[in-house]
Amino acid sequence: MIKHIVTPKQVALAIGVSEASLKRWCDKGLLRASRTAGGHRRLPISGVFEFLRQSGHQIVRPEVLGLPTTTGHGDATIERVRELMQAALEQGDEEQVERLVMGLYLAGYSIGDICDKAFAEDFRRIGHNWENGKIEVYRERRACEIVHRVLGQLRAAVTPPPPDAPCAIGATLEYDPYTLATAMVALTLREIGWSAESYGTGNPASTLCAAIRDQRPRLFWLSVSTIDSLERFVEDGRQLYETAAQVGTALVVGGRALTEPVRQRIRYSAYCDTLGHLVAFARTLDSRSVQTKPSPAVAT
Numbered sequence: 001m002i003k004h005i006v007t008p009k010q011v012a013l014a015i016g017v018s019e020a021s022l023k024r025w026c027d028k029g030l031l032r033a034s035r036t037a038g039g040h041r042r043l044p045i046s047g048v049f050e051f052l053r054q055s056g057h058q059i060v061r062p063e064v065l066g067l068p069t070t071t072g073h074g075d076a077t078i079e080r081v082r083e084l085m086q087a088a089l090e091q092g093d094e095e096q097v098e099r100l101v102m103g104l105y106l107a108g109y110s111i112g113d114i115c116d117k118a119f120a121e122d123f124r125r126i127g128h129n130w131e132n133g134k135i136e137v138y139r140e141r142r143a144c145e146i147v148h149r150v151l152g153q154l155r156a157a158v159t160p161p162p163p164d165a166p167c168a169i170g171a172t173l174e175y176d177p178y179t180l181a182t183a184m185v186a187l188t189l190r191e192i193g194w195s196a197e198s199y200g201t202g203n204p205a206s207t208l209c210a211a212i213r214d215q216r217p218r219l220f221w222l223s224v225s226t227i228d229s230l231e232r233f234v235e236d237g238r239q240l241y242e243t244a245a246q247v248g249t250a251l252v253v254g255g256r257a258l259t260e261p262v263r264q265r266i267r268y269s270a271y272c273d274t275l276g277h278l279v280a281f282a283r284t285l286d287s288r289s290v291q292t293k294p295s296p297a298v299a300t
């Protein structure tokens with residue numbers, strides 16, 4: 001389990017440098033640190049990840065930070081990791097999934113790219129294998145649980161939003177049980193400095209409208225993986241759009257079930273078919289959004 005707060009000594013051990021160097025970097029502001037009442041430096045793990053992603057320092061003892069052993073970021077690329085990750089997801093090897101994901105994150109991939117180009121693609125293949133009777137359905141369910149836990153680890157690695165961060169909320173509708181995409185949207189926005197929270201799955205449109213009126217977010221996202229009745233969905237979409245328009249919230253929609261004929265029936269501020277598109281749109285709403293390093297080139 002990833003440690004949320006670490007000491008300079010632990011970070012020094014993890015990356016194979018002296019504690020003195022580490023403390024010097026803290027004092028120069030290269031690593032975020034606070035002091036205990038007794039004057040000892042304490043480092044949030046999100047700041048350590050930020051430093052490692054920017055400086056390119058290799059991790060030689062990941063377990064000291066609570067990461068799986070052999071987590072590194074030397075040569076992690078999405079192309080190389082995708083198949084290994086699919087196998088690990090199908091086999092329920094949580095430690096391997098965590099190792100691969102943290103390796104990609106440390107190598108500089110954005111969370112949006114990890115989700116769009118690794119997880120979503122792996123789940124497409126897992127769905128295909130299930131459909132063709134190659135894997136039992138429990139393997140797919142277990143894979144979802146594992147990904148949620150690993151997203152939790154990634155959340156700890158991301159710098160928390162500043163107090164004046166723009167707010168975003170989102171969810172899925174009543175008849176949509178798909179949990180992963182909406183959780184990924186929240187984390188993707190958080191990475192670029194938004195205060196973003198997913199309200200999960202299975203929400204009646206009326207309660208999402210109430211949330212928009214109460215919270216007045218800058219952005220509301222709706223993830224749509226399945227639709228039971230088109231007429232009902234169109235009506236839900238109408239209510240959400242009108243409520244969002246009344247309070248000046250941008251309504252962003254995305255998800256597998258939003259085919260073109262469906263999209264033609266609803267109104268929204270933006271349709272995004274990937275998290276990468278969402279990041280681009282969110283930046284148009286908030287110029288303070290943190291610039292993530294461009295991910296290493298990804299062949300799709």
Ligand code: B12
Pocket residue numbers: 115116117119120123124125126127128131140144175176177178179180181182184185221222223224225226227252253254255256272273274275278
């Ligand atoms: C896991 C899964 C389930 C689980 C989900 C559990 C959970 N905790 O979420 C559960 C058990 C609910 C389930 C049930 C069923 N499933 Co299912 N499921 C899947 C599977 C394998 C993965 C879905 C997933 O989460 N993918 C990972 C996410 C991250 O990827 P994504 O949804 O593509 O999202 C990406 C983008 O679309 C985008 N995005 C999504 N939302 C949003 C929102 C915004 C704002 C933005 C910006 C972007 C964005 O960003 C994401 C990252 O890139 C898919 C396979 C597939 N092709 O996806 C089948 C799949 C969707 N299921 C299928 C089927 C058949 C079913 C069932 C009918 C099975 C059954 N007989 O009961 C039921 C139907 C349930 C229902 N009410 O609709 C079929 C659908 C076929 C079809 N023609 O539509 C698929 C395609 C599998 C297959 N190949 O046959 N399923």
